[in-house]
Amino acid sequence: xxxxxxxxxxxGLVTPDVGRWAKRKYHFLRRYLxxxxxxxxxxxxxxxYVDLFASAGVARIRxxxxxxxxxxxxxxxVPDPFTGLHLCERDPLRAEALLKRLQARGVEDRCRxxxxxxxxxxxxxxxGVPKSGALSVAFADPFGLHLDFxxxxxxxxxxxxxxxxxxxxxxxxxxxxxxYMNNPASTLDRFMGEAGWRELLSETSSDxxxxxxxxxxxxxxxxxxxxHFGWERVFNSRGRDIYTLLYASRSKLGxxxxxxxxxxxxxxxxxxxx
Numbered sequence: 001x002x003x004x005x006x007x008x009x010x011x012g013l014v015t016p017d018v019g020r021w022a023k024r025k026y027h028f029l030r031r032y033l034x035x036x037x038x039x040x041x042x043x044x045x046x047x048x049y050v051d052l053f054a055s056a057g058v059a060r061i062r063x064x065x066x067x068x069x070x071x072x073x074x075x076x077x078v079p080d081p082f083t084g085l086h087l088c089e090r091d092p093l094r095a096e097a098l099l100k101r102l103q104a105r106g107v108e109d110r111c112r113x114x115x116x117x118x119x120x121x122x123x124x125x126x127x128g129v130p131k132s133g134a135l136s137v138a139f140a141d142p143f144g145l146h147l148d149f150x151x152x153x154x155x156x157x158x159x160x161x162x163x164x165x166x167x168x169x170x171x172x173x174x175x176x177x178x179x180y181m182n183n184p185a186s187t188l189d190r191f192m193g194e195a196g197w198r199e200l201l202s203e204t205s206s207d208x209x210x211x212x213x214x215x216x217x218x219x220x221x222x223x224x225x226x227x228h229f230g231w232e233r234v235f236n237s238r239g240r241d242i243y244t245l246l247y248a249s250r251s252k253l254g255x256x257x258x259x260x261x262x263x264x265x266x267x268x269x270x271x272x273x274x
Contacts, residue, residue, distance in 0.1 A: 009058050009067040011104065013097040018059040023068060024234050024266045025245050029139060029163060030074045031261035032247075036137055036161075037078045039257065046083040046134035049075040050126060050160065052118040052151070053141045054087040056094040057101040071139050072098055076107045083134070085111045088118045088125045119148045122155070129158050136160040142167070149193025149220065156224040161254050166214060166231075166244040193220055214244055221248045228255040232262055 033049070040047050057073040060066070069077070072087050085107070089095040095115045102111050114125045129136055138160050140147050144167050155162065189195055197216055204212045218229045226248040234243050247258040264270055 008104070009069060011058070011101065013058070013100055014056050014093050015058050015060050015067065015097070016056055016094065017062045018070075020061050020063055021234050021242065022059060022070075023061065024232070025141070025165065026068060026070060026074060027266035028232055028245060028261055029071055031264070032163065032258055033075055033137065034078050035257040035261060036254075037080045037082060039253075040135055041080045044133075044135040046130060048084045048086060048129045048134055048136040049082045050129065050136055050138040050155065051075065051085070051087045051141075052122075052125070052138065052147065053143070054089045054095075054098055054113070055091075055141075056089075056097040058097075071141060073101060073105070075139075076102055076105055076111065081107070081110070083110065084128055086114070086125050086128060087111060088114045088116065088121060090115065090117050119146070119151050122151045126154065126158060129160075131158055134159065138162050140164045145187045145191040148190045150190075152221070153193075153224060156226075159250070161251075162221070162226070162246075162248040164246045164248070166217060166246045167242075192217065210244070214246065217246070218248070225250055228252055230255055230258040230262065 037047055051072050054072040055070055057070055059068055059070045061068060072085065075082060075085055085102075087098065089098060092115055095113050099108070099111075099113045102108050102113075112125075112128060114121050116124075118125060136158055138155050140152075140162070142165060147164070152162070152164075188197065197213065200212055200216055201209055214231065218226075221229070228249045228251065230247040232245045234245060247255070249255055249258070
């Protein structure tokens with residue numbers, strides 16, 4: 001990162017704190033978006049980016065104070081620009097900071113920032129994404145499981161690849177007994193779009209719950225036409241597995257991009273095997 005980049009990030013606007021593991025998801029996202037936008041620029045007349053939980057555009061690593069560009073600013077900065085960026089953030093102060101950061105980068109003419117709960121405003125968010133003649137990628141980085149399956153269904157009406165933070169160990173498995181026992185319309189039910197996860201987890205050994213839930217979610221996405229899946233595990237500072245960054249596409253080519261993006265980790269080390 002150049003000195004100019006650091007100065008642009010240190011702009012005095014609202015900047016949420018995140019754990020250092022966030023650098024891993026931003027690393028894979030940036031690599032994938034750059035491959036996607038460059039490789040598809042001559043194949044599709046329009047390419048769109050949809051961010052369902054866009055936050056403020058810049059985040060601060062909690063234990064080091066390091067400033068990093070987060071998802072929406074990364075998407076705005078790809079070498080071969082997206083036709084449109086469609087960004088949702090429910091916190092008005094973060095949304096305001098995000099818009100100012102996009103304006104400072106001179107990309108506001110192709111950006112829309114929608115303020116609200118994405119599960120309530122999804123139709124407004126994607127109203128500018130064509131149903132034909134366009135290829136899109138959506139990034140969903142919810143806090144916990146706050147992404148309803150019905151919202152993903154609305155995205156699937158477009159030709160849209162998905163990158164979803166699956167908060168399995170961070171929320172689903174930590175709280176699944178509460179969801180199972182006390183709330184037949186729980187957050188996990190809305191995330192999965194069905195109640196069958198109860199039987200699945202009750203019949204699966206606890207050490208395989210995360211894998212079982214991930215595979216079940218992929219099966220749910222298959223009902224929407226997705227056929228190719230990839231994922232990366234993300235660990236906290238103590239080495240504990242906390243969530244999955246899940247990729248889904250209708251295209252083998254999309255999965256090829258994801259696997260290529262995942263070959264080099266955030267530390268610059270090449271990773272082996274898939």
